[in-house]
Amino acid sequence: MAQRSELGEFLRTRRARLRPEDVGLPDYGGRRRVPGLRREELAQLAGVSAGYYTRLEQGQSPNASEAVLDAIARVLRLDEAERSHLRRLARQKAKARRRPRPERLRPAVRLMLDAFGDAPALILGRRYDVLAWNRAAHALLAGHLPYEAPDQPGERPNIGRLVFLDPHTRELYADWRTKARDTVADIRVTAARSPDDPGLTGLIGELTVHSPEFASLWAAHPVQDCAVRYTREFRHPLVGAMTLNNEIMELSNDEGQRMAVFTADPDSPSAAALRLLTDLAAEKAQEPRLKSVR
Structure with missing residues (x-):
């Protein structure tokens, strides 16, 4: 994944979401060739030359100071996750590609x-x-898949x-669109940290080709660590609606x-549903053993 392209794409998407009047510039009307702020307008507001900002957006200024990056982030109204993403992209240097180690x-x-x-x-x-899940996580997220699937690297x-x-997963999340956006935003953060990981690049390419929703979200360049979303609403096919806390x-x-853990508030309907689900999972795990005894 070309880091130069990533940085330029990120900055362009953030310029596009602002109008001149949003940042105190006069709007003289007429049709603008590009949506949002122009490069020259952003450079003026950030206190840098238009040429310098253009080179930065093209990935040609790897030594941009913290003050410059902070000024650009301020003008673009970036949140903390976006500011960190900007710094990471601006500082990223090309690395020699090496074969990644198998995950164990x-x-x-x-x-x-x-x-x-x-x-x-x-x-x-x-x-x-x-890489692994317990019986309860398997039952919650993917009971339609073999429990042993994580033990087989290719599967x-x-x-x-x-x-x-x-x-199944699309139906599982009550607010699938939010889950989808959060997933893309988290993949963006991971991709910026590991721009030369061929496995991750392959996953992004596969999803872009086979999912129009992913392709559209990826083009919008959302940035967010998925750990900031603390609850999820589920519509489980066996036990119905649940609101679960999600810690990563x-x-x-x-x-x-990373480890992801789901819990329900004590004495809540969701806690009762989760207990029922884990009981069903335990019964299912016992079925092969009972059949062998018979």
Whole structure:
């Protein structure tokens, strides 16, 4: 993924969402060739020359100062996630491509996952593959898939593919559009951190080709860490509506891996539904054993 193109695309999308009057510039009417602020207008407001800003947008000014980046962020009204994304893109330098190491789940992480018991929990890899899940997470998110799927590297469920290409997942989220946007925004952050990861680039290309919704959202360049969304509304086919808290934690000893955990508020209808779901999952897990006894 060309970092120069990423930086220019990001800045253009942010210029496009502002009108001259939004930032105190006079609007003389008439048709503008481009939506939003022109490069020259942004440069004027940020206190830099138009030529300098153009070179920055083209990725030709890798040594832009913090003061310049902050001024541009201020004019564009970027939030904190967008400011961090701007700095990352502006500072990114070309790196020698190296073959990424296969993702493995440490035994201690597996034990930690199992310790969550009835609380749905799963481990996500750096390319959004599900490296492991407990029975409750499998039942919540993908009971239509084999429970053992994460144990097979070539068959691992992928959150991006599930959200955009799997009909079950589309029906599972009550507000699928918000979930879809959050997923794209998080992939944007990850892609900026790992611009030369061929697996991640391949995933983005696949989703762009096969999902018009992904392609449209990707072009809008949303930026946000998915950890900021603390609750999700579900419409589960077995237990109905649930509102669950969603916490996502970085695994500091495992580069790029994260743990996601879902909980329900105590004594709530969602807690009762989640208990029922985990009971059903436990019964399903016992079925092969009962058949073998018979």
